[in-house]
Amino acid sequence: MFNREIQPPLSLPATDALDAFFNLSPDLFCIRNSEGYFTKINDRWTERLGWTEAEMRSQPWIEFVHPDDLQATWEWEAELTPSSPQPLRYKNRFRCKKGGYRWLSWRISQDEQGISYGIAQDVTEEQWRKSAVYRGGVQEAVKLRDQAIAASRMGIVIADANLPDMPLIYVNPAFEQITGYLPEEVLGVNCRFLQGPKTDQTELNRLRAAINEGCHCTVILLNYRKDGTTFWNELTISPIYDYAQNLTHFVGIQADVSDRIIAEKALRLEKNRSEQLLLNIL
The missing domain is CATH 3.30.450.20 (PAS domain)
Structure with missing residues (x-):
């Protein structure tokens, strides 16, 4: 009764495995190339911001950033190097397809080819609760x-x-x-x-x-x-x-x-x- 042959698990092609891994997370996963474009994002981006993957890959990622956050974002990104011992961490606002912005908390690393790997958490509600208007001025x-x-x-x-x-x-x-x-x-x-x-x-x-x-x-x-x-x-x-x-x-x-x-x-x-x-x- 114990002689049944155990079948090895089916392996997924590399791209399918990456897609499956990306879409398991509740966070926003992305890969950016050295030219400043997204090359891959997971489904959370569409759920949170409304953009399709094709739309987000069609323009430089920096164009989605809130105008008031551009300068700080550029300064933070200037610190991103392959030799950085820890992922770069910062927060900024990303534009939604229907208007408005959502706050994202980033962790980003970069490899020797200039490819960046990012994980962002949507912290919009947290930022809203911390705002001065919410604390005392409502x-x-x-x-x-x-x-x-x-x-x-x-x-x-x-x-x-x-x-x-x-x-x-x-x-x-x-x-x-x-x-x-x-x-x-x-x-x-x-x-x-x-x-x-x-x-x-x-x-x-x-x-x-x-x-x-x-x-x-x-x-x-x-x-x-x-x-x-x-x-x-x-x-x-x-x-x-x-x-x-x-x-x-x-x-x-x-x-x-x-x-x-x-x-x-x-x-x-x-x-x-x-x-x-x-x-x-x-």
């Missing part, structure tokens, strides 16, 4: 933010991107002044109630596309006040992402630009009239 920062938003002459609205139909959850006093709607009349519903029969569908399509893609966008729309009168609304929307790069809200900033639009139309009419008079004279 309430004060929120208070100042609320005062600034309330005092703004621009209409400011916030919509919840995770609820069905993205309802409004906040409007500032200027929104009421511009549109005539009270907060209790609009909170909990989508802001399309400002649209009407003469609202430009092309601009609306641009706006919808930006919302679907989670992108920043500015449009000019003919909107309708509560009393039925119209106004030209220059609307800018910006997506808000949490620390994990999940879309949570949209912020909309509204400006009544009716006077500007009317003046621009008058100028165009006057220009056309002058050109026509000149043609008649000639």
Whole structure:
């Protein structure tokens, strides 16, 4: 009963073994060549930052670093040599595909050919908890933010991107002044109630596309006040992402630009009239 031949374990090709090893770790593994490009990364990079391996290999790794961290990163990297007895350690911020940055804590070694081997841990939450805003200034920062938003002459609205139909959850006093709607009349519903029969569908399509893609966008729309009168609304929307790069809200900033639009139309009419008079004279 003990004479069954034991089969040796199947061996993986070197590249497959490396891939398997890379992707076992919860950390971000990478290999960089001497020219400053990633040559290999594990799947954690895509999970954390959103970039595919091809995208990250297509540009120098330093271009992903936050502009405020570039100088320090270059200084740290200058200390990286094959003769270094210990891995180089430092922290910086890397750009996410959808915007924003994540803090990475690095350990990097280099061989004689200038190939660098790095392991990075995502320490974004840790850095956030250590920040001065988090330690003691959260309430004060929120208070100042609320005062600034309330005092703004621009209409400011916030919509919840995770609820069905993205309802409004906040409007500032200027929104009421511009549109005539009270907060209790609009909170909990989508802001399309400002649209009407003469609202430009092309601009609306641009706006919808930006919302679907989670992108920043500015449009000019003919909107309708509560009393039925119209106004030209220059609307800018910006997506808000949490620390994990999940879309949570949209912020909309509204400006009544009716006077500007009317003046621009008058100028165009006057220009056309002058050109026509000149043609008649000639």
